[in-house]
Amino acid sequence: MEDEKDRFGEMMRLVERAREDIYFVAKDRELIEKLKVSLEKSKRREAENQPLGCLKCGGRLESYSLRGLPFDRCQGCGAVWLNEGGDCAICS
Numbered sequence: 001m002e003d004e005k006d007r008f009g010e011m012m013r014l015v016e017r018a019r020e021d022i023y024f025v026a027k028d029r030e031l032i033e034k035l036k037v038s039l040e041k042s043k044r045r046e047a048e049n050q051p052l053g054c055l056k057c058g059g060r061l062e063s064y065s066l067r068g069l070p071f072d073r074c075q076g077c078g079a080v081w082l083n084e085g086g087d088c089a090i091c092s
Contacts, residue, residue, distance in 0.1 A: 052072075054074035054076060054077060054079055054081070055079075055081065056074065056077055056079045057074060057076045057079070058076075059074045060074070060075050061073065061074055062075060069082070070082075
């Protein structure tokens with residue numbers, strides 16, 4: 001009889017530990033999701049603050065205007081990009 005009590009007690013301790021593990025896994029998942037959302041917001045904010053690079057080579061773009069048409073020219077490869085719509089002025 002005493003042996004059965006010991007086994008039952010041990011079983012209850014294992015169940016309690018398993019429930020604790022499940023609880024903390026759920027809390028960790030919630031925290032990870034919050035961190036992912038925060039990271040995405042941070043990346044979006046950072047991308048909005050940084051000027052776009054050349055889509056061809058990644059070089060720095062300089063803004064120009066010719067006859068009222070705004071465009072960007074890459075300092076690295078010389079590609080020309082229209083500001084509105086992102087279309088290449090040379091390829092169009």
